[in-house]
Amino acid sequence: MPTISDRGRAIPASPIRKLAPYADEARRKGRKIYHLNIGQPDIPTPDVALNAIRNIDLKVLAYSHSAGNESYRRRLAEFYRSIGIDVEYTDILITTGGSEAILFGLMSCLNPGEEVITPEPLYANYNGFAVGAGIKIVPVTSYITDDFALPPIKEIEKRITPKTKGIIICNPNNPTGYLYSREELHLLAEIARDHDLFLFSDEAYRDFCYDGAEHVSAMTLTGIENNVVLLDSVSKRYSECGIRIGALVTRNREVISTALKFGQARLSPPGLGQIAAEASIDTSPDYFIEVNREYTARRNFMVEALNKIPGVYCPKPKGAFYTVVKLPVDDSDKFARWLLEEFEFNNQTVMVAPATGFYSTSGLGKNEVRIAYVLKIEDLKNAMETLAEALKVYPGRV
Amino acid sequence: MPTISDRGRAIPASPIRKLAPYADEARRKGRKIYHLNIGQPDIPTPDVALNAIRNIDLKVLAYSHSAGNESYRRRLAEFYRSIGIDVEYTDILITTGGSEAILFGLMSCLNPGEEVITPEPLYANYNGFAVGAGIKIVPVTSYITDDFALPPIKEIEKRITPKTKGIIICNPNNPTGYLYSREELHLLAEIARDHDLFLFSDEAYRDFCYDGAEHVSAMTLTGIENNVVLLDSVSKRYSECGIRIGALVTRNREVISTALKFGQARLSPPGLGQIAAEASIDTSPDYFIEVNREYTARRNFMVEALNKIPGVYCPKPKGAFYTVVKLPVDDSDKFARWLLEEFEFNNQTVMVAPATGFYSTSGLGKNEVRIAYVLKIEDLKNAMETLAEALKVYPGRV
Numbered sequence: 154m155p156t157i158s159d160r161g162r163a164i165p166a167s168p169i170r171k172l173a174p175y176a177d178e179a180r181r182k183g184r185k186i187y188h189l190n191i192g193q194p195d196i197p198t199p200d201v202a203l204n205a206i207r208n209i210d211l212k213v214l215a216y217s218h219s220a221g222n223e224s225y226r227r228r229l230a231e232f233y234r235s236i237g238i239d240v241e242y243t244d245i246l247i248t249t250g251g252s253e254a255i256l257f258g259l260m261s262c263l264n265p266g267e268e269v270i271t272p273e274p275l276y277a278n279y280n281g282f283a284v285g286a287g288i289k290i291v292p293v294t295s296y297i298t299d300d301f302a303l304p305p306i307k308e309i310e311k312r313i314t315p316k317t318k319g320i321i322i323c324n325p326n327n328p329t330g331y332l333y334s335r336e337e338l339h340l341l342a343e344i345a346r347d348h349d350l351f352l353f354s355d356e357a358y359r360d361f362c363y364d365g366a367e368h369v370s371a372m373t374l375t376g377i378e379n380n381v382v383l384l385d386s387v388s389k390r391y392s393e394c395g396i397r398i399g400a401l402v403t404r405n406r407e408v409i410s411t412a413l414k415f416g417q418a419r420l421s422p423p424g425l426g427q428i429a430a431e432a433s434i435d436t437s438p439d440y441f442i443e444v445n446r447e448y449t450a451r452r453n454f455m456v457e458a459l460n461k462i463p464g465v466y467c468p469k470p471k472g473a474f475y476t477v478v479k480l481p482v483d484d485s486d487k488f489a490r491w492l493l494e495e496f497e498f499n500n501q502t503v504m505v506a507p508a509t510g511f512y513s514t515s516g517l518g519k520n521e522v523r524i525a526y527v528l529k530i531e532d533l534k535n536a537m538e539t540l541a542e543a544l545k546v547y548p549g550r551v
Numbered sequence: 552m553p554t555i556s557d558r559g560r561a562i563p564a565s566p567i568r569k570l571a572p573y574a575d576e577a578r579r580k581g582r583k584i585y586h587l588n589i590g591q592p593d594i595p596t597p598d599v600a601l602n603a604i605r606n607i608d609l610k611v612l613a614y615s616h617s618a619g620n621e622s623y624r625r626r627l628a629e630f631y632r633s634i635g636i637d638v639e640y641t642d643i644l645i646t647t648g649g650s651e652a653i654l655f656g657l658m659s660c661l662n663p664g665e666e667v668i669t670p671e672p673l674y675a676n677y678n679g680f681a682v683g684a685g686i687k688i689v690p691v692t693s694y695i696t697d698d699f700a701l702p703p704i705k706e707i708e709k710r711i712t713p714k715t716k717g718i719i720i721c722n723p724n725n726p727t728g729y730l731y732s733r734e735e736l737h738l739l740a741e742i743a744r745d746h747d748l749f750l751f752s753d754e755a756y757r758d759f760c761y762d763g764a765e766h767v768s769a770m771t772l773t774g775i776e777n778n779v780v781l782l783d784s785v786s787k788r789y790s791e792c793g794i795r796i797g798a799l800v801t802r803n804r805e806v807i808s809t810a811l812k813f814g815q816a817r818l819s820p821p822g823l824g825q826i827a828a829e830a831s832i833d834t835s836p837d838y839f840i841e842v843n844r845e846y847t848a849r850r851n852f853m854v855e856a857l858n859k860i861p862g863v864y865c866p867k868p869k870g871a872f873y874t875v876v877k878l879p880v881d882d883s884d885k886f887a888r889w890l891l892e893e894f895e896f897n898n899q900t901v902m903v904a905p906a907t908g909f910y911s912t913s914g915l916g917k918n919e920v921r922i923a924y925v926l927k928i929e930d931l932k933n934a935m936e937t938l939a940e941a942l943k944v945y946p947g948r949v
Binding site: 154156158159160166167170193195196202211213219249262263265281282285350392395396397405407412414420424425426 | 552553554555556557558559560562564565568589591592593594595596600601604605606607609610611612613614615617647648650651654658659660661662663665676678679680683685716717747748749777778790791792793794795803805806809810812813815816817818819820821822823824827
């Protein structure tokens with residue numbers, strides 16, 4: 154029997170999926186599980202998107218252009234310009250989810266063995282894509298004591314080697330919810346310019362900023378127009394994660410034409426998803442106001458509830474719909490598993506993502522978990538009560 | 552300005568897309584172009600698929616399981632069993648097109664630097680995926696003089712090195728239309744077993760076999776159950792190329808669980824496409840009878856028309872909807888470009904794919920082009936007339 158590849162073995166288990174068998178078992182026992190572990194919002198997809206799908210008038214579901222339908226790219230460029238990102242449709246490659254934008258961005262810019270620096274906690278799937286692309290993720294740790302602000306620039310500079318080709322940020326951040334400030338982005342722009350690095354900016358959560366806080370897109374930074382590669386997605390903006398539509402956007406002609414070559418090899422991004430995504434651009438502004446109001450209320454409720462639990466610290470995130478929380482536990486992996494295997498409160502339990510999987514540096518995150526506030530407040534309330542009860546009785550409490 | 556990756560530069564230009572700018576220019580001049588260069592069928596997508604999409608009753612277009620919806624995998628396993636491929640739904644990973652099945656298959660089984668042997672002419676995008684996966688495609692040439700039959704086994708064995716991890720075949724073959732016989736598959740099974748190699752079998756065109764010829768799936772070969780990785784797609788079977796749904800199917804538990812890790816990193820395959828693909832399983836048998844009748848007629852017409860042109864030789868392919876044809880020209884790349892830039896007959900011209908892009912060995916394919924018979928006979932008739940006229944006046948005729 155032939156053996157599989159070492160790189161296959163090297164992909165770390167997904168922190169949000171590795172507990173699935175225990176969740177299945179808990180469900181078999183009749184437990185209700187509150188899913189705080191995954192970023193699948195319960196917000197309805199806009200009607201304009203659903204109706205576009207219901208009204209398709211096609212006889213053949215044919216390949217689209219490898220860069221995505223021109224009509225969609227043109228409308229998307231208009232949309233970007235309306236939010237201050239000045240690009241042409243030729244600067245856009247439509248991808249199969251934000252996932253493919255990340256993979257194509259890394260593969261187009263980095264050779265195998267080269268390095269990209271990123272603040273940790275980090276989006277766990279960067280690790281999987283790094284294995285696929287044969288590149289190295291070099292972490293620079295951010296700390297819950299700073300509410301996960303950008304680490305000092307000198308810490309980033311220390312990690313630059315001849316193999317470093319770029320920096321990747323997720324803004325607002327998954328998993329921390331941190332929103333990078335204009336000042337922080339200027340510091341990143343400087344370092345990218347001075348060291349001739351790509352700045353990959355994953356802005357999938359751009360629309361989820363609270364308390365009137367401003368989102369600064371890396372695409373608006375001046376002087377590094379050829380360094381910035383925007384990695385985007387419609388998944389969260391329109392609550393249509395399943396259609397798998399994202400975009401790689403850059404003014405760097407070499408990068409976009411190289412990414413297109415990877416795009417041509419896979420023929421085209423999903424056609425039906427592109428129809429939904431293009432129609433979504435017409436979503437009423439009221440939709441976003443309502444979504445923002447809802448998430449603000451959820452966040453406020455959750456942060457307050459968590460910080461009331463003895464020994465727990467939750468920063469107040471300004472963006473996305475995640476938070477990394479400090480818990481008084483010995484080992485967040487053990488705790489998360491115990492919640493599913495051993496614990497119940499009124500026959501219910503919660504599922505959280507151990508933060509260890511969001512750190513590249515081993516040993517970090519053992520007393521932290523990521524919580525996604527993607528449930529309605531009534532459910533969040535039950536979930537928070539359940540978590541508080543669990544922490545009272547968890548044998549590994551510290 | 553940071554520089555892009557060498558691997559980005561290494562991806563060869565797509566033989567079916569590199570002529571697009573000349574086609575655009577010809578169109579601007581008002582030329583009608585017969586597209587014999589791409590495998591986009593004009594056959595309607597089955598109504599059951601379109602209706603499933605039109606009738607979606609979802610409020611949130613959410614992520615599906617990373618391996619694909621369980622309901623779809625279960626129905627697909629039933630479908631495979633109905634055609635003699637005995638698998639369980641847990642042997643199936645739903646992928647984003649057959650493209651992702653190829654990429655995940657190669658990445659799961661081969662380390663960077665390792666090799667996979669394939670008969671050439673080959674599916675050109677294997678080259679792009681090989682660059683992405685950092686592996687090497689080792690060609691073994693098949694010849695038009697043998698109608699592109701499997702090269703002698705000793706030629707394949709000669710190319711086995713310590714780095715060889717597998718053999719990849721496309722059956723029926725894109726670009727040649729060759730359908731591998733049971734005997735040829737047994738020879739491949741023997742070599743895979745004796746040398747402990749994976750046998751990747753790309754069967755996207757399984758349903759397109761003519762003259763009553765039997766398709767033998769590599770999944771039905773005995774004694775190498777853990778070696779075979781089936782790479783499949785619904786694109787051609789149901790004429791729904793644009794939904795981007797394929798599958799990686801294998802009884803090798805290590806391969807399927809590794810491929811799933813790559814699948815988890817990209818979250819899920821397209822959700823709307825899965826709905827269409829699952830519904831497509833209910834397509835009436837009459838649909839396939841009609842499609843087969845149509846393609847058989849197109850092939851018969853085209854082969855006869857081509858072989859009537861002086862200096863042209865076209866084998867009679869038993870499968871898929873392509874053929875690689877020998878033309879009396881100096882250079883198929885020049886000829887294909889000349890057709891678009893210089894030639895017209897009744898203000899129309901044809902677009903063909905130079906065969907050079909389907910060979911890995913440089914210098915081969917200079918007097919061959921790939922022709923896709925995806926047009927209705929009336930259009931094929933005009934296209935063949937136009938090609939015949941072109942060959943009369945082409946300055947590089949040999």
